[in-house]
Amino acid sequence: MGAPPYEEKETCGTVCLKYLLFTFNFLFWMAGGVVMAVGIWTLVEKSDYISLLSSATYAASAYILVLAGAIVMVTGVLGCCATFKEQRKLLRVYFVLLLCIFLLEILAGILAYIYYQQLNEELKQNLRETMVKKYKQPDEDHITKAVDKLQHEFKCCGSNSSSDWADSVWVRTTEAVSRKVPDSCCKTPTIGCGHRDHPSNIYKVEGGCITKLENFILEHLKIIGAVGVGIACVQIVGMVFTCCLYRSLKAEPY
Template identity: 80%
Template sequence: MREYTEKKETCGTICLKYLLFIFNFFFWLAGGAVMAVGIWTLAEKSDYISLLSSNTYMATAYILVVAGVVVMVTGILGCCATFKERRNLLRVYFILLLCIFLLEIIAGILAYIYYQQLSMELKQNLKDTMTQKYRKDGEEHVTSAVDKLQQEFKCCGSNNYTDWSDSLWIKSAEAGGRKVPDSCCKTITDACGKRDHPSNIYKENGCITKLENFIQEHLKIIGAVGIGIACVQIFGMIFTCCLYKSLKSEPY
């Protein structure tokens, strides 16, 4: 009877080991995906971050990058802990899983909160950012972001092209008589911003709604990735606890 019980426990331990190994393999791949989403947000979409007054959007991306790196390291540690059957390594592995779980939950919550606040922030700050900082010395990143925004989304100004009448740059001699920046033009040529006819510029389309929709879509991705991977980790923590208990109960 005792031999049967020990054999049953051993079989259970082996099953848990392989389940945890499979989990760690996919967990390692998921870590790469989480890190990729964070890096993609920072690298490819960083131009628009300078148009936001808060750092929440950037913070969620950084959290995902850090979480992704830790996930990949943790996945390797989990494989080692599983096959070496070391309870001390399993404890470290469980703590790391818990830390990653909390990081990703925080990233998901931040993305959700900022999703709710984004519309108000853009309404309050986007016009001022565009009109006060465009072409200003030391604000080249804002200038680049505004030009890219207007060309990529085929828009002009925050609400519409008339916003540019309040621009410090447009009012200055440096503008050379332009009524809007050249990036408002449907076909960019030198000083094309002097002519604000609908055939020449994106006259009726403001950028605020398009930028809001763009960032909200990315916040959905960040939130979904963070919360989704965090939920998957619950299974990893359960498998780890079961394996730890199984190893503890076996004779030495």
């Protein structure tokens, strides 16, 4: 007479776990879209600035988020199927995918943190050289576009200061038409405005574009790291629910 109440209790527990896991999977699927969106936004909207960096770590972190986000969305659907079909094999696959995504997002967070530490030194070593040697040079259109966008949007001129352009390969050519700085340095950009290197005409920002670009990338690294680690922590809850449901299904008689 004691068996039926026990079975009913186990069944109610399983039903609760199923709905908890289903709710988690729905939220997890939405989070996957957010993760993928952050990664795509970083790669598409900020791709010009990525071309100014010598290291691929920043881009790699974004690619990992895109990959993890795509897998998260697929995994969320698989999790719903595994939950309602009550198939232990599907639950095992789901758990393994959750674990893989967890590791990917932790990796993205770690890469973002490591690059956060070395970004200043990289910019100091490479940004000035990139700007003075590659601006307006053959087959370097992406660099030219990135430099012009950087100086115009961040209201800065040169890597450390506008005087950096005195060493530019482009400034020394006839193509520059005696410009002292690119027109993108001007407060009111017009064709040929770079002839006059004066504070009333061009941006004289302390720290130059290095400081502006560094602050910009650091903010985005914080977002990438926070999203990756935050979603990874949420996944721990999903893995716990999955283990509980798996054990509950295993314990039920057929």
